Amino acid sequence: MLFWFALVMQSVSVGPPPGPAWGREEQVASELRRACMSEAGVKMAMKDWAEGQAAAKAQISQDDKIERELGEAAYTAPIDVERLDRAVRARDVNQAQRLAESNRRTIATIRRLRAEDRIIFARRLAIYRPATPVRTCSGYGS
Numbered sequence: 001m002l003f004w005f006a007l008v009m010q011s012v013s014v015g016p017p018p019g020p021a022w023g024r025e026e027q028v029a030s031e032l033r034r035a036c037m038s039e040a041g042v043k044m045a046m047k048d049w050a051e052g053q054a055a056a057k058a059q060i061s062q063d064d065k066i067e068r069e070l071g072e073a074a075y076t077a078p079i080d081v082e083r084l085d086r087a088v089r090a091r092d093v094n095q096a097q098r099l100a101e102s103n104r105r106t107i108a109t110i111r112r113l114r115a116e117d118r119i120i121f122a123r124r125l126a127i128y129r130p131a132t133p134v135r136t137c138s139g140y141g142s
Helices: 001-010 027-034 039-075 080-112 115-127
Strands: none
Touching: 027 039, 039 080, 039 115, 080 115
16 A cells, blocks of 8 residues: 555646636726826726736746646655756746736836826835825725
């Protein structure tokens, strides 16, 4: 019995991770309007958002290939540390490239926005938030 378990553990098939949640477009647009972004700004911001979604969808196959290799390297006994290291580094490079491209696209969008809308859109990049509440448009959503 132990022999069969060891044999099975040497050849593990890993399943893909859950996919991203697509289609939050209206939610993103609503958040921008609530933050008082102009309609022209919302339109530009949503173009950026749609381009990001398209880029992410185009990358799914490559992401799956990288994650599958990492999963197989991590779940195959005995662990081949070099294989695991290569898989982790491939994921690191892939994630760094995607983040850099996303940030490049966001900065390009910010450059095209009017000054008032730039402030609102730029805050989407920040993790830290001020202690004082951010202004919202009182008439939106009422």
